[in-house]
Amino acid sequence: MGRPKQFDPDVAVERAMGVFWRKGYAATTPQDLVDEIGIGKGSLYNAFGSKHALFELALARYRDSQAEWLEALLDHPGSAKDRLRGALEALVELDLGDPDRRGCMAVNTAAESALADAETADTVRKMFARTESAFRATVEEGQRAGEIDGDRDAAALAAWLLATVIGMRVLAKTAKDATRLRRIVDAAMGSL
Template identity: 50%
Template sequence: MARTKGFDPDAAVDAAMDVFWSNGYAGTTPQQLVDALGIGRGSLYNAFTSKHALYERALRRYHERETARLIEILDGHGPARERIRAAVDLVLAASLDDDERRGCMVTNAAVEFGGRDEIVGHLVRRALDRQQAALKSTIEEGQRAGDIDRDADAGALAAFFLTTLNGIRVLAKADPDPARLSSLADTALRLL
């Protein structure tokens, strides 16, 4: 009879996500993971094969959760401009409420790994591409409705807002000044 695992793999990935999100990949030790997951080192490697494999799963989990929240707002009801404002407000509030200054795990991965890891790079690009596509779709919808300048380049605006959202996250890690971050958000929204 097969032995059952003594832990919930989904809960373990969630716990690992929090550790990696707080410390980054390089800053996370196997002992921190063992402590956070509440399992032995052997069980950690038996279940996830490596620290890197667990990081990949944690990054995917973060992407699924956080990107879904952003896209849900962008795909919601109401004028496109208001939905984009709500998406910016979501990122702004999350950044200002982040007492640990963890920022965005996807952005952190992009900065930490750069182009040096093919798998992490793919996961980062996938998350950013999904966010940009949702922004572009919302902007185009606003253009069709007359809420957003029809002559504006929707792709360029979407890329700009993606950069702005990630910029807010990065700035908040260094200096979470509400006035500075709100001013940045307001300036971006005036471009619509």
């Protein structure tokens, strides 16, 4: 079976994710990656093929972990409104607690590359759609429970929550204090 890998590819992807997340795709060099992962260039290219292929893996990993994190939050016990508020607040704290202010990797990728690469664009689109679905399900639960006005368009509310979250995560990257972000959560929840 040949010589086994001396590094864990999963760990490597995770570290690569960290670098791409912090610096963006274009500004990340192969040198950055090997420095962070702690393997040689030969191993890197043998294992992953190209910078872009590794980026795709890193982005997919980000998508999965982020989506699961958010879905778990929305799946908590409690009222739908409380769960939505809890999720938004957790996101704010997550972003503000990051010393590197990396924001959301999917948002960053959308802003940096847009439609430059079809596969990347698709991954980002799917991630947004998945977040929107999770919001929509929670909004509909709230409507069934009578907490949220049933006359309002659940799809529209979910899309708007998605936009709010994306906006907050961009703002978190340059925010100097937390008050604006906390205000946004309050205003959004007050509008539900």
